[in-house]
Amino acid sequence: MLEINNFNNFILKEVSFSLKSDENLVILGENGAGKSTLAKVLCGLISSSKVKLFNEDLNNLSELKRAKYINYIPPKFSIFDEYITLKEFLELSCIQSVNNKKIEELIKLLNLKKLQNRSCMDLSSGEKQLLLLASSILHNANITIFDELTANLDISRLKEVFEILNSDLLKQKIVITHNLDLAYALKFKVLFLKEGKIEFFGFHEEFFSNEVLKKFYNNSILKVNNHLVVNL
Numbered sequence: 001m002l003e004i005n006n007f008n009n010f011i012l013k014e015v016s017f018s019l020k021s022d023e024n025l026v027i028l029g030e031n032g033a034g035k036s037t038l039a040k041v042l043c044g045l046i047s048s049s050k051v052k053l054f055n056e057d058l059n060n061l062s063e064l065k066r067a068k069y070i071n072y073i074p075p076k077f078s079i080f081d082e083y084i085t086l087k088e089f090l091e092l093s094c095i096q097s098v099n100n101k102k103i104e105e106l107i108k109l110l111n112l113k114k115l116q117n118r119s120c121m122d123l124s125s126g127e128k129q130l131l132l133l134a135s136s137i138l139h140n141a142n143i144t145i146f147d148e149l150t151a152n153l154d155i156s157r158l159k160e161v162f163e164i165l166n167s168d169l170l171k172q173k174i175v176i177t178h179n180l181d182l183a184y185a186l187k188f189k190v191l192f193l194k195e196g197k198i199e200f201f202g203f204h205e206e207f208f209s210n211e212v213l214k215k216f217y218n219n220s221i222l223k224v225n226n227h228l229v230v231n232l
Contacts, residue, residue: 002070002143002172004042007050011037013196019172019189021054021142026183026204027176028216029193035176036075038193039145042174043072054142067095071141075148077128079120086123086131087116093135106134110160125152133161137169145174150182158182180221180228184208192216 003018011034019025027035040046044058044066051058053069061069079089090103107116110130115123123131129152136144146165150158162185165173177183183190190207192200199216200207207213208228213221222229 001052001054002042003052004048005050007041007048009037009041009046011196012041015041015196015198017191017198017201019174021172024173024186024188025175025191026186026188027174027191027193028178028180028183033193034196035193036147039072039147039174039176043070043145045072064095067139068141070143070145071136071139072145073132073136073147073149075151077120077123077125077132082119082121084120085117086112086120089120089131090134090138093138095139099138102138106137109164110134126154126157129153130157130161133164137164141171143172143174144170145176147176148178149175150177150179162186184228 001019001021005016007015015038027038029035037046041048042051044051044061047059049057049059053061053066058066087103087107090106091098107113110133112127112130112134115127120128120131129149133149136146150161153161158179162182164170165175165186173188175183175186175188184204187204190200190202190204191198192207194216200212208223210223213223220231222231
């Protein structure tokens with residue numbers, strides 16, 4: 001489980017919510033609302049005494065235990081070695097021992113075979129996002145936070161990622177996204193941030209009602225016959 005109680009900083013204001021171990025979450029909000037900042041607080045990249053993971057204070061966890069509990073996948077890929085290959089990066093993603101069988105399975109699942117020996121820095125932005133997804137599955141943390149994972153993916157790849165996020169390949173998931181179609185299809189709980197404050201936290205069905213969509217998106221989005229439509 002995850003819990004944050006009354007956290008405040010230069011962006012976030014009085015942020016409190018909790019997730020049970022079997023609950024997944026989508027975090028929505030405008031640019032600058034504090035979504036990435038919240039993610040960094042939850043995983044310890046921004047220090048806080050207000051976060052608990054599985055009933056333990058985040059600040060008191062060892063680095064290894066924290067890595068097993070929670071993993072943050074940033075919106076942009078970065079690497080310390082410009083010559084490292086895709087496969088080598090995946091080998092480094094295993095927390096303790098390299099699982100070559102699992103690596104081969106993921107390379108096949110994500111159609112990355114032809115890229116496995118290519119330098120990570122030579123990959124396209126979308127290919128780097130898929131590499132981060134594969135890395136997160138190998139890491140296999142209890143909670144994985146994805147920060148705009150699908151931003152650079154084409155439609156066919158987006159469907160592949162949706163199917164993985166909707167599967168049991170990963171444990172508990174927190175997905176930060178601007179893609180409302182993805183958020184709607186995932187059917188996770190929803191947290192909506194506005195100017196650093198939680199304006200909504202609750203169930204998927206409640207958030208994706210026309211009444212709530214109108215409140216947060218100013219008539220720009222409508223739900224018609226169980227599909228989201230941009231109201232141009």
